[in-house]
Amino acid sequence: MKNMARFSRILSIEGVALLGAFVVMVTYFSLTSDSFFVGDSIRYYVNEAVPIFIITAGLTYVIIAGGIDLSIGAVLGLSAGTSLTFSMWGWPTWAAALVGIATGLLFGAINAVIITVFKVNDFIVTLGTLNIAAGLLTVLTDHKQLIGTSDKNFLAISETKVFGVTTAIGISVLVVLVFEFSLLKTSYGRRVYATGIGKLPAFISGIDVDMVKFQAYVISGGLAGLGGVVLAAHLNSVQSGLAGGYELTAIAGAVLGGVSLSGGRGSIWRAIIGALFLATLKQGLQLAGVDPLIYQIITGLCILIGVVLDKSVYGFALRMTSKNLAKNDQVLQQGRSA
Amino acid sequence: MSRVNSQISSASIRNKILMDPSFGVISLLLLVVIVMSAFQPSFATSGNVTNILNAMMTVSFLAIGMTVVLISGGIDLSVGSTMALTAGVTGKFITYGMNLGLAFVSALAVGALVGLVNGLLITKLAIPDFIATLAMLGIGQGIMLYWTQGVPILGYMSTPYYYIGGLRKIFGPVSIPMIVLVVVAVIVAILLKKTNLGLNFYAVGSSPVSARNAGVHVTRIKIWAYVISGVLSGVAGIHIAGRTTTIPPLIGNGYEISAIAAAVIGGASLAGGRGRVRGALLGALTLTLTGNIINIVGIASSWQTIVIGFVLIGAVLANRATQMFGKRIHLRTEKMDRKKVSA
Numbered sequence: 144m145k146n147m148a149r150f151s152r153i154l155s156i157e158g159v160a161l162l163g164a165f166v167v168m169v170t171y172f173s174l175t176s177d178s179f180f181v182g183d184s185i186r187y188y189v190n191e192a193v194p195i196f197i198i199t200a201g202l203t204y205v206i207i208a209g210g211i212d213l214s215i216g217a218v219l220g221l222s223a224g225t226s227l228t229f230s231m232w233g234w235p236t237w238a239a240a241l242v243g244i245a246t247g248l249l250f251g252a253i254n255a256v257i258i259t260v261f262k263v264n265d266f267i268v269t270l271g272t273l274n275i276a277a278g279l280l281t282v283l284t285d286h287k288q289l290i291g292t293s294d295k296n297f298l299a300i301s302e303t304k305v306f307g308v309t310t311a312i313g314i315s316v317l318v319v320l321v322f323e324f325s326l327l328k329t330s331y332g333r334r335v336y337a338t339g340i341g342k343l344p345a346f347i348s349g350i351d352v353d354m355v356k357f358q359a360y361v362i363s364g365g366l367a368g369l370g371g372v373v374l375a376a377h378l379n380s381v382q383s384g385l386a387g388g389y390e391l392t393a394i395a396g397a398v399l400g401g402v403s404l405s406g407g408r409g410s411i412w413r414a415i416i417g418a419l420f421l422a423t424l425k426q427g428l429q430l431a432g433v434d435p436l437i438y439q440i441i442t443g444l445c446i447l448i449g450v451v452l453d454k455s456v457y458g459f460a461l462r463m464t465s466k467n468l469a470k471n472d473q474v475l476q477q478g479r480s481a
Numbered sequence: 482m483s484r485v486n487s488q489i490s491s492a493s494i495r496n497k498i499l500m501d502p503s504f505g506v507i508s509l510l511l512l513v514v515i516v517m518s519a520f521q522p523s524f525a526t527s528g529n530v531t532n533i534l535n536a537m538m539t540v541s542f543l544a545i546g547m548t549v550v551l552i553s554g555g556i557d558l559s560v561g562s563t564m565a566l567t568a569g570v571t572g573k574f575i576t577y578g579m580n581l582g583l584a585f586v587s588a589l590a591v592g593a594l595v596g597l598v599n600g601l602l603i604t605k606l607a608i609p610d611f612i613a614t615l616a617m618l619g620i621g622q623g624i625m626l627y628w629t630q631g632v633p634i635l636g637y638m639s640t641p642y643y644y645i646g647g648l649r650k651i652f653g654p655v656s657i658p659m660i661v662l663v664v665v666a667v668i669v670a671i672l673l674k675k676t677n678l679g680l681n682f683y684a685v686g687s688s689p690v691s692a693r694n695a696g697v698h699v700t701r702i703k704i705w706a707y708v709i710s711g712v713l714s715g716v717a718g719i720h721i722a723g724r725t726t727t728i729p730p731l732i733g734n735g736y737e738i739s740a741i742a743a744a745v746i747g748g749a750s751l752a753g754g755r756g757r758v759r760g761a762l763l764g765a766l767t768l769t770l771t772g773n774i775i776n777i778v779g780i781a782s783s784w785q786t787i788v789i790g791f792v793l794i795g796a797v798l799a800n801r802a803t804q805m806f807g808k809r810i811h812l813r814t815e816k817m818d819r820k821k822v823s824a
Contacts (some may be wrong), residue, residue: 192582261795264752267745270738274790383783391615399610403608436631438621443616450608457569 158401158413161458165306165420166447172427177431182307189312189379192422193301193372194219196315196415199393200322201366203414206397208359209324209339209406212260213269214250215367217276222246222371224283224381239297243372244365252365258360259353263281273390281383282343290380301376311373318366323411335359339406347448396421399449401457420449505799506746506767511773519775529773531654533648538658539564539721543736544743544761545669546713550746552673554686554708554753555603558614558737559680560714563595563623565733567718569625572634572728581641589715595621596711600704618737625730634728646723658720665716669709670758682706684751742770746796767796 173180197244198215205212213311226243230236240380250272257268283289292298301311326332338355348350400417402409423447428438509664518525543560550557567588574584595668602613643649647656673679680703684692693699717736722728746752747760770791775785 187623257794257798259799261798263794263801264745266751267742267797268794271741271790271794274786274793276790278784278787278790281786286783395612395615398609403609404611434627436626439619440627443619443623446612446616446619447602447606447608450612451606455698456606 144263150195153268158410158416158453159447160453161413161416161420164452165416166424168423168427172431176427176430178426183405184426184430186307186309186312188310188329188422188426189419192418193250193311193315193377194374195389195392195396195418195422197318197370197373198367198389199361199396199414199418200411201320202390202393203397203402203409203411204326204335204359205403206324206358206394206404207339207406207409208335209342209392210265210356210358210359211269211404212254212360212363214254214276214388215271215370215393216386216391217273217280218247218250218364219369219371219374219389220381220384220386221250221276221280221283221377222344222368223385224280224371224373226297226372227289227292227379227381228283229374230294233291233294233310235294236294239294239372241294241299243375245341245366247368247371248361248365248369251361254364255357255360263460277384277387280381280385284381284383286380286383288380288459292379296378297342298379301373306419311377314369314373317410319415322362322366327409329359336407341407345363345370349393392421393418395446399446399453401453417449421446482596490638504764505801505803506796508803509796509799510744510763510767510770517774517777521546522597524774524777527654529777533766533769533773534654534659535656535724536773537765538647538662539717539724540736540768541742541762541765542661542665542713542717542720543740544747544765545666545758546710547744548741548747548749548756548758548761549669549673549682550710550742551751552686552754552756552765553703554680555610555703555706556614556708556741556751557599557707558611559595559599559617559621560710560717561733561738562618562625563592563711563714563733563734564718564721564736565632566595566621566625566731567592567715568722568728569628569634569718569720569730571719571801572637575629575637575639575642576634580701581639581645585719588719589712592711592713592718593713594711595714596708597704599711599746600707603707604700622733622776623730629660629730630729633730637722638726646720646726648724648726658724661716661720665713666723666758666762673758678702678705683754686755688754739765739768742793744801746793748800764796767792 169180179182198219202212202215208451222243225246226239229242230239234242254265254269254272257263258265261283299310301309301314303310326335334345334350334355337348337350338352344350345355349449371386381446396418397409397414398404398417399420400409402414402417421442424439426443428441429435433441514525523529543564547560570591571584571588571638574587575581579587599614599617602608602617603610606613608616638646643652645657647658650656671679673682681692681697682705682712684695685699685702689699692702718733721732725732743754743764744761746764747757747762749756749760768789771789772785777786779786
């Protein structure tokens with residue numbers, strides 16, 4: 144009885160189901176493939192996924208505030224392009240990195256202005272800026288590949304190793320910590336949740352709803368810029384079409400992690416676990432020698448199963464908890480009447 | 482008195498035009514067409530007009546289906562992938578020796594099946610529509626890639642299929658897909674405006690809770706919306722297979738975005754409850770016209786996506802601006818009318 148209560152309490156922590164599924168998957172891949180659970184292999188694919196983690200953090204803000212940002216993938220690609228270009232022109236490392244982040248902030252601000260000031264649908268606006276950013280990257284790269292900056296420091300942004308962990312991973316961990324903290328513990332974070340749960344109630348209780356959304360889009364754009372700088376430093380080459388479709392992976396990861404697309408529910412670490420889940424799945428399938436042509440089928444099925452699992456486990460835990468509470472109430476009442 | 486009446490009716494006609502959800506886009510389109518016809522001699526030729534009409538077919542079918550889904554408050558990201566899959570079914574089945582009619586029926590059935598699965602995932606398993614259809618997009622693409630092993634499907638064309646794909650015309654510039662599109666558009670428009678099912682789509686999209694309280698079977702209505710979208714993706718698949726004469730496995734990539742864009746440019750709301758077939762066609766025309774003008778004016782290909790991005794935002798902004806403007810005019814004339822009547 145007591146164990147059951149404890150069990151249901153653990154299950155009712157959101158994200159536990161996904162974490163469980165993640166552990167099962169990692170165990171399975173480690174047992175079936177020798178090269179999966181090896182330092183280099185893990186470092187390699189986590190490094191690859193770092194830009195996705197960074198944009199997932201920003202995207203989570205926007206989704207919790209009740210919006211959506213489809214432009215992040217393309218903006219990330221464009222920021223990678225601008226920062227690498229400036230680095231190749233011989234600008235100092237910090238300036239090149241700033242240019243990349245500024246590109247992201249600019250696109251975030253454009254999204255924010257059109258969505259909050261002109262009240263145009265967020266899906267279409269960010270779809271439009273997606274096209275614009277992707278097109279600008281094509282123009283910038285001129286159908287060729289931007290390759291090779293001579294600035295060693297620029298590459299060091301991603302590739303320096305501290306205790307065997309690359310700075311890219313460090314940056315993404317830092318981003319997650321900082322933004323998760325501000326989401327959960329600052330008044331701005333609370334306002335983001337309030338806006339997502341209900342625009343009107345939030346507005347009535349004195350929250351500048353449009354401002355909250357505005358800031359969320361700017362954060363999302365800025366983090367896409369940062370992700371772009373990290374990616375450019377990691378690859379040291381940028382071509383057109385870079386990071387296309389990252390937004391869909393980020394959205395899928397966030398939803399897997401229990402972020403609600405209707406706003407008001409979710410957290411960054413869970414969204415990141417979702418993104419990590421998808422990245423690990425891809426790596427595992429590759430190492431297991433699965434036909435690349437059916438990756439997408441498996442990924443699609445896993446997303447569906449993951450979302451259903453998350454929902455049903457959470458619902459089950461809620462039912463269990465409420466049943467236990469009811470039982471406790473009964474016991475209490477019996478004690479009182481006796 | 483009669484003078485006042487006639488004034489009111491002329492004002493109400495003006496209101497109707499200004500309040501039309503796609504008034505902004507229509508005026509923008511007219512402007513562009515006039516400018517283009519004046520400065521580009523190759524634009525307003527019958528050949529180019531037929532080109533535009535042919536090119537807008539595929540997106541139109543998808544956009545009509547998408548509009549139905551959007552009206553019911555959902556979104557369908559799987560339409561492009563379903564279109565590729567049904568095109569693949571058509572092509573493959575014909576090369577297996579099936580006759581044309583049966584191949585078409587199986588393609589439509591596959592489209593309906595995908596729609597049904599989408600609907601069931603969204604309603605019965607309560608998976609968010611965006612994610613469910615995104616997963617179906619991946620699954621459909623994966624099936625197509627695995628089935629074809631990444632190799633384009635060839636050798637399924639026959640004389641009747643050239644007619645059905647619109648590569649050969651039946652008389653003048655009129656091709657079979659055009660007739661099919663008109664028929665489909667009329668049927669869906671009647672379905673939306675005149676039948677219970679259609680009105681229920683609007684009800685469910687505007688407010689699922691009120692719809693359920695009013696006795697509408699919300700689950701069933703939502704599933705129907707996705708099935709209709711799936712079937713129309715099947716129609717688009719049959720058409721595009723005939724138009725391109727080869728089917729690369731990823732032929733449908735990005736079409737879901739065009740379909741959503743077309744529907745929204747045409748006044749459908751992603752929040753549900755609003756949208757029209759006319760609007761979807763208008764949106765498809767806008768997108769196709771953009772591509773056509775880019776080609777005629779000779780804008781470098783790298784700039785094309787940028788232009789499309791601006792057109793997307795511009796079209797929605799134009800709709801928005803005229804809506805606000807129209808509302809203001811409407812209020813003002815109403816006030817004036819009231820004054821006149823009371824005087």
